[in-house]
Amino acid sequence: MALTKTEFGYRRHPDQDRAGANIVDHAIVVVGAGPVGLSLAIDLAQRGQSVVLLDDADRIGEGSRAICFSKRSLEFWDRLGIGQRMVDKGVVWSVGKIFHGEQQLYQFNLLPEQGHKRPAFINLQQFYAEAYLVDRVSELPAIDLRWRNKVTALEPRNDRVALTIQTPDGPYRLNAQYVIACDGARSSLRQMVGAEFAGQVFEDQFLIADVKMTAAFPTERWFWFDPPFHAGRSALLHKQPDDIWRIDLQLNRFADPAVEKLPENVRPRIARMLGHDKFDFEWISLYKFQCRRMSKFIHDRVIFAGDSAHQVSPFGARGANSGLEDAENLAWKLDRVLRGTSPEALLESYHIERSAAADENIRESTRSTDFMAPNSHQEARLRKAVLSLAKETEFGKRMVNAGRLSTPSIYATPLSTADGDSWRGGPRPGASMLDAPVAGLRGEPMFLTEAFIGAGTRFTLLEFNNGAAPELPEGLGAVRIGGKDGLADSAGLAATRYDAEPGTAYLLRPDGYVAARFRHPTRPALDAALARAAGQS
Amino acid sequence: MPLSTASNFAKPDDAFRAIVEAHRGLNDEQSADLDAALVLVLANHIGDLDVLNEAIALAKRRMLDASQQQQQQQ
Numbered sequence: 001m002a003l004t005k006t007e008f009g010y011r012r013h014p015d016q017d018r019a020g021a022n023i024v025d026h027a028i029v030v031v032g033a034g035p036v037g038l039s040l041a042i043d044l045a046q047r048g049q050s051v052v053l054l055d056d057a058d059r060i061g062e063g064s065r066a067i068c069f070s071k072r073s074l075e076f077w078d079r080l081g082i083g084q085r086m087v088d089k090g091v092v093w094s095v096g097k098i099f100h101g102e103q104q105l106y107q108f109n110l111l112p113e114q115g116h117k118r119p120a121f122i123n124l125q126q127f128y129a130e131a132y133l134v135d136r137v138s139e140l141p142a143i144d145l146r147w148r149n150k151v152t153a154l155e156p157r158n159d160r161v162a163l164t165i166q167t168p169d170g171p172y173r174l175n176a177q178y179v180i181a182c183d184g185a186r187s188s189l190r191q192m193v194g195a196e197f198a199g200q201v202f203e204d205q206f207l208i209a210d211v212k213m214t215a216a217f218p219t220e221r222w223f224w225f226d227p228p229f230h231a232g233r234s235a236l237l238h239k240q241p242d243d244i245w246r247i248d249l250q251l252n253r254f255a256d257p258a259v260e261k262l263p264e265n266v267r268p269r270i271a272r273m274l275g276h277d278k279f280d281f282e283w284i285s286l287y288k289f290q291c292r293r294m295s296k297f298i299h300d301r302v303i304f305a306g307d308s309a310h311q312v313s314p315f316g317a318r319g320a321n322s323g324l325e326d327a328e329n330l331a332w333k334l335d336r337v338l339r340g341t342s343p344e345a346l347l348e349s350y351h352i353e354r355s356a357a358a359d360e361n362i363r364e365s366t367r368s369t370d371f372m373a374p375n376s377h378q379e380a381r382l383r384k385a386v387l388s389l390a391k392e393t394e395f396g397k398r399m400v401n402a403g404r405l406s407t408p409s410i411y412a413t414p415l416s417t418a419d420g421d422s423w424r425g426g427p428r429p430g431a432s433m434l435d436a437p438v439a440g441l442r443g444e445p446m447f448l449t450e451a452f453i454g455a456g457t458r459f460t461l462l463e464f465n466n467g468a469a470p471e472l473p474e475g476l477g478a479v480r481i482g483g484k485d486g487l488a489d490s491a492g493l494a495a496t497r498y499d500a501e502p503g504t505a506y507l508l509r510p511d512g513y514v515a516a517r518f519r520h521p522t523r524p525a526l527d528a529a530l531a532r533a534a535g536q537s
Numbered sequence: 538m539p540l541s542t543a544s545n546f547a548k549p550d551d552a553f554r555a556i557v558e559a560h561r562g563l564n565d566e567q568s569a570d571l572d573a574a575l576v577l578v579l580a581n582h583i584g585d586l587d588v589l590n591e592a593i594a595l596a597k598r599r600m601l602d603a604s605q606q607q608q609q610q611q
Contacts, residue, residue: 382577385570396577
């Protein structure tokens with residue numbers, strides 16, 4: 001395997017020698033060096049913040065775990081400078097097929113159109129993603145990543161949080177203005193702030209096996225209801241890099257995990273599925289899951305992101321991807337609050353936007369799970385009816401739910417300015433920006449998402465030139481399309497996707513979401529929208 | 538458009554008869570399967586979530602009324 005370091009030593013830090021009045025104050029402490037904590041730290045560091053990143057282990061977790069990373073996550077990682085590395089290693093896919101018994105019911109394409117820098121999804125083992133993120137962290141001196149540093153106590157103070165941290169050399173203390181808890185589903189920080197984490201527990205068990213084999217299956221997501229090799233239950237097959245295949249098998253509620261996990265019991269099931277026995281196991285894991293979220297993501301100066309704040313079933317790739325969306329949402333807000341360019345109240349919009357997204361993810365993944373594992377005879381009967389209708393009707397196919405895959409939420413948020421003009425399409429305020437192919441000043445092909453990065457990943461005005469652009473407020477990035485100093489919309493797709501006419505302008509937030517849009521922006525309208533999006537009004 | 542509870546068939550007896558006959562010769566299990574499919578087909582034909590929710594509420598209200606009457610009789 002062409003990896004890349006996965007084990008990291010503990011190193012004593014000078015902070016550990018400080019006590020009493022000499023305890024060090026940090027602006028941001030991020031707890032948990034998983035995909036969410038690492039990505040958040042990188043985003044903050046790129047915005048000029050110093051970050052202490054703590055992790056209680058000294059290595060990257062084993063097993064492939066999260067494997068599906070969405071277009072939105074890749075666009076975020078592009079901004080962090082590691083999107084290409086992820087895509088180069090990952091398996092690109094956009095097509096899913098659903099089978100019932102031996103028959104194919106339905107096929108979907110998550111990104112049927114051309115002209116996007118990033119695909120709908122890549123599959124990549126989580127340990128690769130984490131390793132690449134750690135590599136990126138090591139290029140950023142503003143991030144101080146400390147392995148085997150376990151937070152054991154939090155004490156809220158007026159203007160900071162006091163942390164007690166256990167290390168192999170014993171405990172030490174730190175103060176932080178903000179603590180970001182990215183410490184996963186079993187978050188110990190969540191317990192420390194005394195937050196509830198209630199939700200729905202699903203009784204059905206699923207077996208994950210990663211097997212190594214060379215196979216000619218296409219790089220598509222294949223899902224079976226009631227397959228001949230696993231009667232009465234569901235199965236999922238998905239390709240990962242390095243000739244590894246993810247297999248997900250639904251077990252019954254009463255299966256004994258210890259017995260089911262034994263390779264000699266898993267092997268015959270998978271051999272029946274593949275029709276041969278020429279594979280090796282990389283990883284076997286058995287899981288049950290819960291759908292739940294914290295009622296508040298912000299507890300004074302402790303802010304929760306990723307699985308620590310919300311958990312969903314895995315069908316739909318909404319776990320890691322929603323955690324990454326949390327990170328991109330929080331990073332720019334925290335940066336502005338710490339700089340004093342936005343009031344602390346801006347952080348509340350993180351809770352508003354991301355808890356609504358968590359509710360959406362929970363709703364979608366609960367529906368998928370209920371469809372796969374019906375709760376009653378009548379639910380099973382309705383599912384049977386849908387599956388049989390799907391054979392001959394389009395509406396039946398669309399009702400079959402084998403996981404609705406993660407797409408970015410559209411935020412109903414106080415940061416958005418409501419449309420005042422009329423629009424027939426384009427991303428509305430609260431939606432994430434759409435990509436499109438454009439050409440640079442020297443005719444070089446590029447994408448709109450790249451132009452956004454080039455403009456500084458900050459509040460940015462995307463303008464469709466009419467020769468009469470207003471003077472821009474200070475500090476606002478600009479991406480201009482058309483005119484002699486603008487990007488060329490060679491394929492016309494930017495104008496189509498943004499429902500643009502000459503003069504149209506979109507105000508983008510630093511996370512690439514639309515804050516406002518105008519047919520003909522005026523300076524006062526722009527100022528007002530910008531103030532609103534920055535939480536200043 | 539709200540749920541229509543006016544009589545929409547020129548010959549309501551024909552509609553009732555068509556549904557009754559569809560169930561002829563089926564056991565309870567098969568009948569329930571048929572109803573499940575029929576509900577889904579008709580719901581999609583309506584294609585309006587508000588109307589569907591109203592229809593569900595009306596159907597459920599009938600069930601609740603029936604069970605309350607039963608309790609009062611006891």
